[in-house]
Every structure is written in C-alpha cells, then in structure tokens.
Amino acid sequence: MLFFRSMSGSTLRRVRAALFVGTVLTTASLPYALSSMAHAAADDSASLDMLEKQMARIQAQQMELQKTLVGMQKQIAAHRAALAHNGKGGSLHHAGTAHTQPEPEDSSEWAEHEPPHGSHTATAMNTRAPHHAAGPDAQPVFSGIDDKPDVEAVIGHRAEDIISHLAENGVGPHPRETVGAQAAGALGDHGVFHMGPVSLILGGFLDASTVLENRHVPSGTFNYWQAMPYPNESRYHTNNFEGSARYSRISLMARGNVDAHSTISGFYEMDFGAGAATTDAYESNSYAFRMRQLYLAYDNSDINFHFLAGQAWTMLTPGRIGIIPRQESLPETIESSMLAGQTWARQLQFRFVQDFFKHRLWLGLSIENPQTLYDTTGFTNNSGTVQLPNGKIATISSNGTGLTNDAPFSNEIAPDIIGKVAWDPSWGHYEAEGILHFPHDRVSSLGAGHNNTAIAGGGGGSMVLPVIPQKVEVRLAGLAGVGIGRYGSVLLPDATLKTNGEPAPIPSVQATGGIIAHPNQRIDVYGYFGYQAAGRRYSNYGEGAYGYGNPAYSNLGCGIELSDLGCTANTRSVMEATIGAWYRFFKGKYGTVEAGAQLAYSRRDAWKGQGGGPDTSMSQIFLDFRYLPFQ
Incomplete structure (x- = not known):
C-alpha cells in the first residue's frame, strides 16, 4: 500500500498500461495455445482433461491481472481523496502530470465509475470497448459468507446487461443473484452467444x-x-x-x-x-x-x-x-x-x-x-x-x-x-x-x-x-x-x-x-x-x-x-x-x-x-x- 501511495501519477499510469498490455497479450495468445492443444487432443481423450486444466489456469491468470488493476484503481482513488483532504490538490493526475498529455477519456471512465470491492455488480459499462468474460462460469461458487465474485469477474456479463454509464450511488444495479433482478428482467450469465457483431x-x-x-x-x-x-x-x-x-x-x-x-x-x-x-x-x-x-x-x-x-x-x-x-x-x-x-x-x-x-x-x-x-x-x-x-x-x-x-x-x-x-x-x-x-x-x-x-x-x-x-x-x-x-x-x-x-x-x-x-x-x-x-x-x-x-x-x-x-x-x-x-x-x-x-x-x-x-x-x-x- 505504501508502495502504491508513493507512486507519481505518471508512474501509476505506466504500471496500469503495462498490466493492460499484459492482459491483451495473454488474451491474444489464447487462440494459438488453445488451437495447438486442441489438435494434440484430437486422438487422445486424456489430453482433454489437460486442455480444460490449461483453460482454467489461463482464466485464473486473467483474473489475477484484473484484481491487480482494481486494487490499483482503489489506491488511486484513496490517494486523490487524501490529497484533497490535505489541501495538496484535487487530483492525482493534476498533481503529478502537470506537463503531460491527459489520459484518454475511456481510461478515466473505468476509474471514475468503479464500484466498491466485493460488489455483485459493475456500474461502469463502457460500450466503446466491451469486455467479455473468459468463460461461462467465471465467478466462484459459494465457499463462505465473505467469498464474493470480484467486480471484474462478472463485468463482462454485466456489460451485456447494462449498457448505460452509471454513477456509483451505494445502491448500484440489481445484484444478478437477487430475486429483485429476476423480477425486473435480469439476463443470464451462461446463455451468452455471439453471432458476428450481435450478442444474444x-x-x-x-x-x-x-x-x-x-x-x-x-x-x-x-x-x-x-x-x-x-x-x-x-x-x-x-x-x-x-x-x-x-x-x-x-x-x-x-x-x-x-x-x-x-x-x-x-x-x-x-x-x-x-x-x-x-x-x-x-x-x-x-x-x-x-x-x-x-x-x-x-x-x-x-x-x-x-x-x-x-x-x-x-x-x-x-x-x-x-x-x-x-x-x-x-x-x-x-x-x-x-x-x-x-x-x-x-x-x-x-x-x-x-x-x-x-x-x-x-x-x-x-x-x-x-x-x-x-x-x-x-x-x-x-x-x-x-x-x-x-x-x-x-x-x-x-x-x-x-x-x-x-x-x-x-x-x-x-x-x-x-x-x-x-x-x-x-x-x-x-x-x-x-x-x-x-x-x-x-x-x-x-x-x-x-x-x-x-x-x-x-x-x-x-x-x-x-x-x-x-x-x-x-x-x-x-x-x-x-x-x-x-x-x-x-x-x-x-x-x-x-x-x-x-x-x-x-x-x-x-x-x-x-x-x-x-x-x-x-x-x-x-x-x-x-x-x-x-x-x-x-x-x-x-x-x-x-x-x-x-x-x-x-x-x-x-x-x-x-x-x-x-x-x-x-x-x-x-x-x-x-x-x-x-x-x-x-x-x-x-x-x-x-x-x-x-x-x-x-x-x-x-x-x-x-x-x-x-x-x-x-x-x-x-x-x-x-x-x-x-x-
């Protein structure tokens, strides 16, 4: 935590960009890796288990990158709040990057509307770059009262459900699991299909x-x-x-x-x-x-x-x-x-x-x-x-x-x-x-x-x-x-x-x-x-x-x-x-x-x-x- 707080605004952006690139590279390598493993498993049923395990590991790696990004966004928000409280400036961006180009609008949108950690919902649906979860069941099953799906674990599905940008109000959209969401017409996590540019x-x-x-x-x-x-x-x-x-x-x-x-x-x-x-x-x-x-x-x-x-x-x-x-x-x-x-x-x-x-x-x-x-x-x-x-x-x-x-x-x-x-x-x-x-x-x-x-x-x-x-x-x-x-x-x-x-x-x-x-x-x-x-x-x-x-x-x-x-x-x-x-x-x-x-x-x-x-x-x-x- 002290490490993050000691970072300048430009350094935080560089780290975040690196994490984003890592995620993209990891995702980009998926087709080749999966294709190779699929061919290797064509005549060997035992390799199918290996393929599934490898997919699970890749999903876990993506999840860790997403969690790291969420944690950094929280540190940025906390640092901005501390600076504003101490009278040192209203924004980490302005305090540390006086002579740099401002961040693109899409990047700030994610930090600006990030929901609280542990929320069942995502309140920042950026339709300019929709994200799709890596698997049909990305969130963990109940293993304890405090085990909640991370925000980024369900944001791909929620992007399919909520299209508008939303401000964090402490209420948030319907948690998908609740009966309130079902009554209002909540959509599925697993039944998501893509037909060209159209999602069903x-x-x-x-x-x-x-x-x-x-x-x-x-x-x-x-x-x-x-x-x-x-x-x-x-x-x-x-x-x-x-x-x-x-x-x-x-x-x-x-x-x-x-x-x-x-x-x-x-x-x-x-x-x-x-x-x-x-x-x-x-x-x-x-x-x-x-x-x-x-x-x-x-x-x-x-x-x-x-x-x-x-x-x-x-x-x-x-x-x-x-x-x-x-x-x-x-x-x-x-x-x-x-x-x-x-x-x-x-x-x-x-x-x-x-x-x-x-x-x-x-x-x-x-x-x-x-x-x-x-x-x-x-x-x-x-x-x-x-x-x-x-x-x-x-x-x-x-x-x-x-x-x-x-x-x-x-x-x-x-x-x-x-x-x-x-x-x-x-x-x-x-x-x-x-x-x-x-x-x-x-x-x-x-x-x-x-x-x-x-x-x-x-x-x-x-x-x-x-x-x-x-x-x-x-x-x-x-x-x-x-x-x-x-x-x-x-x-x-x-x-x-x-x-x-x-x-x-x-x-x-x-x-x-x-x-x-x-x-x-x-x-x-x-x-x-x-x-x-x-x-x-x-x-x-x-x-x-x-x-x-x-x-x-x-x-x-x-x-x-x-x-x-x-x-x-x-x-x-x-x-x-x-x-x-x-x-x-x-x-x-x-x-x-x-x-x-x-x-x-x-x-x-x-x-x-x-x-x-x-x-x-x-x-x-x-x-x-x-x-x-x-x-």
Whole structure:
C-alpha cells in the first residue's frame, strides 16, 4: 500500500498500461495455445482433461491481472481523496502530470465509475470497448459468507446487461443473484452467444409456486385484492390452496454496437400468465404464452442520450439507479401481483432520457399508452354503454375486435405523459415524477351527442437508501393524484361518471416501504408494507344514487352469509404487510436453484353506506421453488 501511495501519477499510469498490455497479450495468445492443444487432443481423450486444466489456469491468470488493476484503481482513488483532504490538490493526475498529455477519456471512465470491492455488480459499462468474460462460469461458487465474485469477474456479463454509464450511488444495479433482478428482467450469465457483431443473451427461470390462504380468492398467486370476500359470501368462510408453474419466465436480449459510442438492443420477456378460453384447472392447466416486455433501446455514450420504444415497465415504476430498463425497484415477493400499493404497469411507451453531471442527474419524458378504469356503480352498464338517469347514453369503452381480445378498452383521446427526474449522489437513489392523464367519453342522444374530456394526473417519488451498501437497503415510494388508480397493484378505479355523463376522476394515493437484507450470497430477506386508497366521487339524481363511495348505498347485508339486504361496499383502502426470504442452495455451471417462503396479511376496507363500512382480511402463505439455468 505504501508502495502504491508513493507512486507519481505518471508512474501509476505506466504500471496500469503495462498490466493492460499484459492482459491483451495473454488474451491474444489464447487462440494459438488453445488451437495447438486442441489438435494434440484430437486422438487422445486424456489430453482433454489437460486442455480444460490449461483453460482454467489461463482464466485464473486473467483474473489475477484484473484484481491487480482494481486494487490499483482503489489506491488511486484513496490517494486523490487524501490529497484533497490535505489541501495538496484535487487530483492525482493534476498533481503529478502537470506537463503531460491527459489520459484518454475511456481510461478515466473505468476509474471514475468503479464500484466498491466485493460488489455483485459493475456500474461502469463502457460500450466503446466491451469486455467479455473468459468463460461461462467465471465467478466462484459459494465457499463462505465473505467469498464474493470480484467486480471484474462478472463485468463482462454485466456489460451485456447494462449498457448505460452509471454513477456509483451505494445502491448500484440489481445484484444478478437477487430475486429483485429476476423480477425486473435480469439476463443470464451462461446463455451468452455471439453471432458476428450481435450478442444474444438468454435469461429467465422455471417457477413452481403455491399459496395457502384463509379466504377463497380464485386468482392463484396473483392477488386480486378487490375480490377479497366479505362475510356475506361463502368464499369468506373457507380456506383455499392453489399452485401453478404458469409464472415461469424466459427472456432474450440482442445487442450490437452501432459505432464507437452507440449501442442498439432489443429485449423480449415472456411467461404463461394469461388464461386462454380453453384453460381449465381440472385437467390440462394450459395457460397461455404472453408478452411481458418487448422493446428496443438505443444508448449513446457520447451525448448520454437514451431512447426506448415498445412495451416495458412504465417510467412511473420506481427504479434503483438512473432511468434505465431492467433496473426497476420491484419487491422480492413471491406473489406475482407483487405488493398492495406498488406503482407499476407494463405498456407501450416512447421514452426519452438524458443524463448529466457524470451520470448523476437523469431527466426522462415518456409518452405511454393510456387506459381509464371506470367504476359505474349505480348506473346500468352494458359493455361500456352506460345508461344515464337523464335518458342519454355515455360510451366509455368498447370490447376488442379483430385480433384483440373480447374485453373492454376505454375510449382515449391522448396518451399518458410522464416525466421523471432521478438523482444518484454518492449515497442513495432519489426520484420525483409526474403524470398527466385525459379520461374521455361521449354522451349521446337520438341524433346528437358531444364528447367530454377531463384532466387527471398526479405526482410522487421514490428512494432507495443503502443503509449498509450491498447488505441492507430501505425502499420508499409513493404516488398521489386523481384518475391514476390503475397504476397501483390493487387496481382501484381511475374515474366514475357524473349523472350528466362527464368523467369524474377519483382521488387516489398509494405508498410502499420495505427493508431488504442480503446477509450473504445465499439469502435474501425482506419485509414490506403497502397501502392504496381511493376517495369518493358520487352524485344523486332524483331518488337514484350514483358514483363511487356514495353514502346512500346499502351495506346492510355485508356481514350476513347469503344475505339479500345488499352489499355495495366500494373499496376505500387496501393494505398489506408481508415478510419473506429466499435461499439459494445450489449454484454453479448448471445455474442456480432457490426456494422462497412468504407470509402476508391483507386488509380491505369499504366506504361507509347504510349499515356502515364493512371490512375483510386475508392471511396467506406463499412457497416457491425456482431454477435459473442461465444464472
């Protein structure tokens, strides 16, 4: 250490250059050495073992060179910090090389964005000179709590996953091993193929999950909280067990360098979460293949510009670093609906992002596909055609036709407009966001009609706090506004109707908080609390009651099994508290095998009407078994 600190800036650069040249020479000799050994092993099966051992030694030598480079970068950073603290200058480069040419930009990029030692991720993806790991399983398998893969051991694979340059914020991208990365669409380590200038990267997992709950909600591990029954339903009084492999997932990314500064990529992620018309739970359980994400992305490292087009997680979804895809901050829960109050949607979008100040400040604008989730309690709704008390007709949606499924699609006049700013200081990740939405319908009478458009929207934010970097982090997120309830996991309504047929956006608020710990590479432990609520929007016309949360609605029969006294019970709020853990008990060349368990408690409260405001609750136990062949 004293030796490194005594070096001048020019000497450090010369040593680093020598190490780089050594690495290049070692790599350059590989084709000849491997080719010679392959020929020698052609007729001697025993030589195949020698070939494998020699490859392992070469990989180990490369690893040592990489570790040495990382160590020198740390010494440089420490020396710069010491000089700045002592008032001797702000940079080792300026202190020791006043009359030399500055280093190339690419060289400084690696030192500037180097992650902390022991990190599972690499946060400096230089697309100008991508590095590929020497083997498909370069990282060590678990041999102890403190045995973590060195940064440079996985940087080749991570370069395939993250394309943008990122600033070190103590949070970093998703560690590839965590379930959070899997939920966001992490790609594989082993399934990397190169076809000329294009790289293909496989990802995904085989999943078998079950849930045991004290209420019968026939939605499997996807929680549909608004279907939680009140005591007037028989489903309230019986337990339910259900299991499925339908949320198994596969993903594919193709990427290539357009030029020295820009990269284009395409990402496709699929599962079997859809239920086809022929799906049944009695025999075949033939759930349908569905598109989760499908988008192309363009990243330019010269002007720090990023573009995305296609179906992806909405930009309202909380992130953990920058504003980039596949780094969404999603709960590690087993339930496929994730968490009550979680902000998310997957939909078509055109996203434009620019980053500043060495990748610390990010500004994003996204034009996204709109939909309005209406509640028409009190009205007569016939497939999107709503009978108004004044005799007119309001058309709020139409069922899909042609190649579109036979389900309601709301009338929309303009896309949702979403803006976000993200800040990555040296500690933590912080976001602020806003959205504009435009509910739209048409009111018709015989021979005449007019259109109505309301203005809705809201704002919110999120943060990730690395309490103990790479070990413990706290996540907080929230969104509030009017007409944006569909962006929460509970799917509370966006709007109802006034008695004259105009859209009436409903106020809503949603929030989540969680603590996530990684005691070692084998274990993820988490605890979350989520909450989502909708306000009242109602009106009366003569003796009729209309809208959402109208106090004139009858809730008299909500507490009596099979009662015919009425139970309107518009949902006021849903909360969920949950804890769980994941344990990875196998990891190697064959991939990763892990199991998870989760306990969850949910509560649903209704707006008060005649007979009060009923409530119901549900307790659940989730179990999951997962195999990730590419990680």
